[in-house]
Amino acid sequence: MASASLSEYPPVLSPEEEQYLLSNLKDWSIAHGLAVRPPPTFVSTSQDPSGVLASTAPVTLFPSLFPRTCFEDGLSLQTAYNELYAAIARDEEWLQGIVEELIEIDDFVGKLWQTHLAVKKEGYVQDVTLGLFRSDYMIHSDSASSASSPGLRQVEFNTIASSFGGLSSQVSALHQHLLAIDAYPSSATETIKKDALVRSKSTFSLAKGLAAAHKAYGQSRSGKPLCVLFVVQDPERNVFDQRHLEYVLLEGSGIRSFRIPFHRTLKDTKLDNEKTLLYTPPHSPSAVFEVTTVYFRAGYTPDDYPKEEDWDARLHLERSRAIKCPSILTHLAGCKKVQQVLATPHSPHLSRFVPDEETARRIQETFAPIYPLDDSDAGREARKLANDPTSAARYVLKPQREGGGNNVYRKAIPDFLKSLPETHWPAYILMEMIEPPPLRNSILRNGELQSGGVICELGVYGVCLWRNGSGEVSNGEVLQNWEAGYLLRTKGDQSEEGGVAAGFGAVDSCCLV
């Protein structure tokens, strides 16, 4: 990635080239549902009360450069990662050890755990769990050593509501289309070429995962027709991403699905006396469906639980016979604390779940060193690193919970920790910053075009369907396991000179180099 031509990537466009590329991009994206509902800052509710307007989803104009070996590593590791997280989710005792440390300080984790315990007490009636995972990586270039080749470093592993699978297939198709119509200038086509662009199969592959769970559920017990339930936020601007899965599920597998806002759960569903989950569509109260699979695209953030009854709703779904994507234990397996204990140097935990040494080594290589902020030896070392402005500059402080947006970076860490009681420190982990290679791109977002330095994050989707068995690692059985396509998400780097708005992402695709 260091050759002269690559350092000039992406090419500078003449006004006519930019006009051709943009007009094709804007039309193709809407014609193919690479779209979002516009934010209220762009289109106010009063202007479009019925919500018929849509806009091109935030996208990059060019596919971003990505090292082929890293891309292939990420994809080839996904089934091992799927097995790892399925094994963690099955190991309640081990998870308990992880979670207990957080319960007192992270109310959200505590509530999830209590919900699990309540269901456990009366007995889980569904042994099968579905994971639609996404393992997120950045490229790490060790600037200290110019000889070392770039490698993948895991940012996080998503076990719930892994998004953008529906749009990712479309953006990779968009970039291929732009190449096919010569929208990329000939000076760039040594780099942007047919076999360098990778189509993501994520829409098809994730929908196939939902279909596999639906099938594994078996026959209807109530005699009612079967369906999959998408539990969603309301409103949802990223609705087309989810709808693409729904359409493929219906057209590819003939499986009905419904969208239910999370807050409507207790109104629109009930359990019969065998805990079969029954859904009554509000538009058709006489047509009851039996739910085979609950697909959570909500419920992953405390914001989704403003009322106590929202926790009743989560409990209600967890108690049911429907297959959950994911179960609460699987949701908890996605805690950053889990990532931290796996990635703490010399941790014994990885080998517990991944007995094969070579596989464990390959997974280990994708970990950035992660430290706890607790009273352990590693934790005490980490507290020193975090409180010293010089060493803190190489780290990021992350909360355990999901959702993003609350990270504290580099030199801001010491002051942030000073503002917190020390008893709350263990709610955070300290992670060595990944140093991505300098890249540039242009992003079209809400009609505004911004160019500059960018950071790319590769997400690899995985589908895993497993039986929990008795809860011990050695038990249980993986029924389905496949890599399910990829996402490239690109945002402005935080450099002052970069024109791309920092922190806001766009969907992107890989141009392998």
Add this chain to the structure above:
Amino acid sequence: MASASLSEYPPVLSPEEEQYLLSNLKDWSIAHGLAVRPPPTFVSTSQDPSGVLASTAPVTLFPSLFPRTCFEDGLSLQTAYNELYAAIARDEEWLQGIVEELIEIDDFVGKLWQTHLAVKKEGYVQDVTLGLFRSDYMIHSDSASSASSPGLRQVEFNTIASSFGGLSSQVSALHQHLLAIDAYPSSATETIKKDALVRSKSTFSLAKGLAAAHKAYGQSRSGKPLCVLFVVQDPERNVFDQRHLEYVLLEGSGIRSFRIPFHRTLKDTKLDNEKTLLYTPPHSPSAVFEVTTVYFRAGYTPDDYPKEEDWDARLHLERSRAIKCPSILTHLAGCKKVQQVLATPHSPHLSRFVPDEETARRIQETFAPIYPLDDSDAGREARKLANDPTSAARYVLKPQREGGGNNVYRKAIPDFLKSLPETHWPAYILMEMIEPPPLRNSILRNGELQSGGVICELGVYGVCLWRNGSGEVSNGEVLQNWEAGYLLRTKGDQSEEGGVAAGFGAVDSCCLV
């Protein structure tokens, strides 16, 4: 269509049913490019200067009822209509007789004819013509005779820029999707059922027509790569309709196409000394393409020719070796005057072009009686009918030229004619009004939902590729000829009680009864 259940069509929706149907309709439409760019009254240019917003195309919520026999009649007649209009376009002498009467009064027809004559003088170099036609019909129910079954009556025959083929496939798929997800209440599913809904294959079939012309053009003469040129208006809100054809042309047949605003014709194209049409994309001046086929989605209205050089542009394209869709003679064959002389009772013209008596009879049955307003016997009779308010109430007065929007209806005709010098009357034809059956539907347009009485127009697409031969009817050769799907376009009836805004159309699909 007179049974009790049909008279209650479409069903009245509960608020929950309407919410379910609309949210699915709005998401599906954007996810599948059933979209338009919003009008400036909905989204101003200053709000979205780069034009990334799109909205659901105006659509009906329900597929409109349409008699199955009429639908089948229309589709089965299309290849005969294709042959008829190809034969007319080949018969320059006959067309001259028609056109000469209009030249003095319709400047647009005159200009088209002059352009043809100029090319004829130097000699046409391309013998092949492509027609992407659309024959538009309404259902006529003779209210005087309740026993007679409804029949098709032709409204017009479009020989240039037949639109909505790209959206029509999508709206028929939308209505099928809404049926598949039970968005139509069970009370309606005796009527709206799988085998009553007809998918339109228009996108695929029209693109196949362009591909056939492209192939018939043969090898490149210039050594440059070949392309199809979409000559378009600028701006074009209905751009997705056209883009869908472009995408199928590329993905289905591997054929490159470019959009060129009509006013850019002389800047971006040139003829070499063999009249080969060469296109230089503004974004890539070194990449010249040889144009096989000029597909006009502009140039059909005088508004597209604000300057004299726009006529130079039309002449330039007509002179070229590219296959025109359509040629100027084919464009002129679509004059309403042609429709009028064919449909004038006891006219000898139809049999001239359609020697087969049975076919001619079937075509004739779709004609509403049409009269000239000239000095012929039929014309003098028509002037009487048009100037008497009582008889005029059964007629519509239409200008000869394309485009629509300038019709004068019923009792308004006498006063309108009084305001015109009599010498201008022959620019119009008098047509018996078609009396469509009373229908109701709901239209979503720019986010507003309107329900009420509607009028439906069935358009049947046809693809025809032919050799002109020497210009006599008996010469020439039809190379390709197929029916290419359908369009149902629905607008508010003009009744005061109807809630649907009169005159503005929505795309629709057929629910056969």
